[in-house]
Amino acid sequence: MAKTIKDPEQHKKRMQAIKSHVDKRIAKAQEDKGTFVLLTGNGKGKSSSALGMVARALGHGMKVGVVQFLKGEWNTGEIDFFKQQQGIRWEIMPAGFTWETQNRESDIASSQQAWTQAIEMLTDPSFDLVVLDELTYLLHYEYLNEDAVIEVLMQRPENQHLVVTGRGASEALVALADTVSEIKEVKHAFKIGIKAQKGLEF
Amino acid sequence: MAKTIKDPEQHKKRMQAIKSHVDKRIAKAQEDKGTFVLLTGNGKGKSSSALGMVARALGHGMKVGVVQFLKGEWNTGEIDFFKQQQGIRWEIMPAGFTWETQNRESDIASSQQAWTQAIEMLTDPSFDLVVLDELTYLLHYEYLNEDAVIEVLMQRPENQHLVVTGRGASEALVALADTVSEIKEVKHAFKIGIKAQKGLEF
Numbered sequence: 001m002a003k004t005i006k007d008p009e010q011h012k013k014r015m016q017a018i019k020s021h022v023d024k025r026i027a028k029a030q031e032d033k034g035t036f037v038l039l040t041g042n043g044k045g046k047s048s049s050a051l052g053m054v055a056r057a058l059g060h061g062m063k064v065g066v067v068q069f070l071k072g073e074w075n076t077g078e079i080d081f082f083k084q085q086q087g088i089r090w091e092i093m094p095a096g097f098t099w100e101t102q103n104r105e106s107d108i109a110s111s112q113q114a115w116t117q118a119i120e121m122l123t124d125p126s127f128d129l130v131v132l133d134e135l136t137y138l139l140h141y142e143y144l145n146e147d148a149v150i151e152v153l154m155q156r157p158e159n160q161h162l163v164v165t166g167r168g169a170s171e172a173l174v175a176l177a178d179t180v181s182e183i184k185e186v187k188h189a190f191k192i193g194i195k196a197q198k199g200l201e202f
Numbered sequence: 203m204a205k206t207i208k209d210p211e212q213h214k215k216r217m218q219a220i221k222s223h224v225d226k227r228i229a230k231a232q233e234d235k236g237t238f239v240l241l242t243g244n245g246k247g248k249s250s251s252a253l254g255m256v257a258r259a260l261g262h263g264m265k266v267g268v269v270q271f272l273k274g275e276w277n278t279g280e281i282d283f284f285k286q287q288q289g290i291r292w293e294i295m296p297a298g299f300t301w302e303t304q305n306r307e308s309d310i311a312s313s314q315q316a317w318t319q320a321i322e323m324l325t326d327p328s329f330d331l332v333v334l335d336e337l338t339y340l341l342h343y344e345y346l347n348e349d350a351v352i353e354v355l356m357q358r359p360e361n362q363h364l365v366v367t368g369r370g371a372s373e374a375l376v377a378l379a380d381t382v383s384e385i386k387e388v389k390h391a392f393k394i395g396i397k398a399q400k401g402l403e404f
Contacts, residue, residue, distance in 0.1 A: 026394045035391050035399050039247055043383035044239065049247035051254030052280070057401030059283030078254070081261030129401050161402055178396060180388035181245035189237050189380035192228045197237050199259030199331050200363055200381075 014147055018175045021154050025178070034160040036153070038177035040136065040169035043185035044201070050131045050163045051078050057161070058087055062128035065121035067091045069114055069134040069166075076202040089127075091117040111143035118152075125157035136166025136173065146172060216349060220377045223356050227380070236362040238355070240379035242338065242371035245387035246403070252333045252365045253280050259363070260289055264330035267291045267323035271316055271336040271368075278404040291329075293319040313345035320354075327359035338368030338375070348374060 037053070039046040050066075057064050066082070070093060082088055093114035115138075121130045138144045150172055156162060164173065174180050189197075196202060239255070241248040252268075259266050268284070272295060284290055295316035317340075323332045340346045352374055358364060366375065376382055391399075398404060 033396075035396055035402055037246065037391075037402060041386070043385075044381050045241055045247060045251035045383045045385065048254030048258070049251035051257050052250030052252065053402050055253050055257055055283045056250070056279030056404065059279030059281065060400050062279075062401050077258030077261030077264075079261065081257045161399060163402075174388065177389070178391035178394070179246050179402075180390075181247045182386045182388050183245075183247065184243070184384045184386055186376065186382035186384050187379070188382075189239075192380070194235075194237055194380060197363060198262050199264050200237055200239060200255050200365075202258065 010147070014150065014172055015175060018150065018154070018172060022175065033158050034156065034162065035179060036162045036164070036177045037179045037181075038169055038173055039163065039165045039181050039183060040167060040174075041181070041183035041185075042167055043183035044188060045183045046165040046167075047133050048200075049181075049183075050133055050165050051082075053129065053161075053163055054082065054088070054131060057129040058085055061087070063087050063126055064129045064131070065089045065091075065118075065124075065127045066131040066133065067093070067114055067118045067121070067135075069093045069111070069132070069138055077199055078202075089121065107141075108143050111138045115144055115149070122152050122156045122160070122162075125160065127157075127160055129161040129163070130156070131163045132165070134166045135164050136169050139170060139173075140168050146170060150176060212349070216352065216374055217377060220352065220356075220374060224377065235360050236358065236364065237381060238364045238366070238379045240371055240375055240382045241365065241367045241385060242369060242376075242382070243385035243387075244369055245385040246390060247385045248367040248369075249335050250402075251383075251385075252335055252367050253284075255331065255363075255365055256284065256290070256333060259331040260287055263289070265289050265328055266331045266333070267293075267320075267326075267329045268333040268335065269293045269295070269316055269320045269323070269337075271295045271313070271334070271340055279401055280404075291323065309343075310345050313340045317346055317351070324354050324358045324362070324364075327362065329359075329362055331363040331365070332358070333365045334367070336368045337366050338371050341372060341375075342370055348372060352378060 039049050054064050064087060082090055094110050118132055121127045139146045241251055256266050266289060284292055296312050320334055323329045341348045
C-alpha cells in the first residue's frame with residue numbers, strides 16, 4: 001500500500017495541497033480556531049505532553065478524543081486515570097507493539113481499525129481536541145496511506161484542536177502543523193540502566 | 203543573592219558534588235528508584251509533558267505534588283482539572299508572571315514562599331512524584347540560590363520521582379538529571395498570529 005508516497009509528482013502535489021491549506025489558514029489566523037500541534041523527535045516527553053493537553057482541555061470542560069496507536073494491551077497509568085474522567089473517548093489500537101507482533105498483515109488491519117476510530121473523532125465537531133498518539137509510526141511503516149491521513153486531518157472541523165505525536169514526522173505533517181516541537185534526547189535514564197518508571201514513562 | 207554562582211571555584215565544587223552524586227546513582231541504577239526528568243528548551247510541550255506524567259502517576263495511585271512557579275493567578279485548565287483529583291497537592295506561586303510585576307524584591311519573596319512549599323514535598327517520602335514547573339526561571343534570575351536548590355534536589359527521598367521544567371536549564375541541573383529532553387521549537391502557531399489556545403497552552 002501507499003507506494004505512490006515516494007513518487008516525486010505525488011509528493012509535489014501533496015505538498016502543494018498542504019501549502020494552499022496553510023496559506024488559507026494563515027490568512028484567517030486571528031480567529032479562534034483549531035490548532036494542530038505536532039510533537040516529534042527522539043526524546044522523552046511527546047506522549048506525556050499530549051496527555052497534559054488532554055488534562056488542560058478537560059479542565060476547560062472540553063470534549064476530548066484520544067487514539068493511542070501502538071500501545072496494545074499495555075497497562076498504563078494514563079489509561080487508568082483518564083478512563084474514569086468525564087468528557088473523554090479513549091481508544092487503543094488492538095494488538096501489541098508492532099515490533100512484538102512481527103506480522104505486517106495483522107498490523108495493517110489493526111492500524112486501519114484504529115484509524116477508523118480516529119476518523120470518527122476527526123469528522124465530529126463535538127470533539128474539541130483529538131490526540132493521535134504515536135501516529136507517525138504507522139505512516140512511517142506505511143500501515144496507513146499518508147495522503148489519505150493528511151486529507152482527513154486537513155478536513156477536520158475548523159475549531160477542533162489536534163495533537164499528533166511520534167518520532168520521525170514526515171515533511172508533509174510538519175508542513176501541515178501549526179506548532180511543531182522537536183523533543184531531543186539530551187540524555188535518558190534508560191541508558192544508565194534505569195528501567196522504565198511507573199508514573200513517568202507509562 | 204547567589205552571586206557566588208558565577209565564582210569558578212564554587213562552580214567546580216558544585217559540579218564535583220553533582221558528579222559524585224550521579225556516580226553513586228549509576229552504581230545503583232538497577233534498583234527501582236526515583237528518577238529526575240528535566241524538560242528544557244524553547245519549544246512548546248515542557249509543562250504539558252510534566253502534567254501528563256502527573257496523570258500517569260495518579261493513574262497508578264501514586265501521590266503527587268506540583269509547584270507551579272510563575273503561573274500567578276492565571277486561570278488554567280490544568281488547575282481546574284487536577285485540583286478536583288485525589289492524591290495531589292497543587293501549589294501556585296503567588297503574584298503573576300515576573301515580567302508583569304517588575305518588582306525584584308516581591309518576586310524574590312514570592313519565589314522563596316513557593317520554594318518553601320516545594321521543600322515540604324521534596325523532604326516528604328510520601329510524595330511519589332514532585333513536579334517543579336518553570337523552576338529554571340527562578341534560578342536564572344537568581345530569585346533562588348541554585349546551590350541550595352541543588353542540595354535539596356539531591357537529598358530528596360530516594361524513591362521520589364522529580365520533574366523540573368523551564369527554558370535555559372543550567373549545566374548543574376542537566377548534570378544532576380537522569381533524563382533530559384530539550385524541546386526545540388520547529389515552528390509555533392503564535393508566530394503566524396494564532397493566539398494561545400485554551401486546552402493546549404493553558
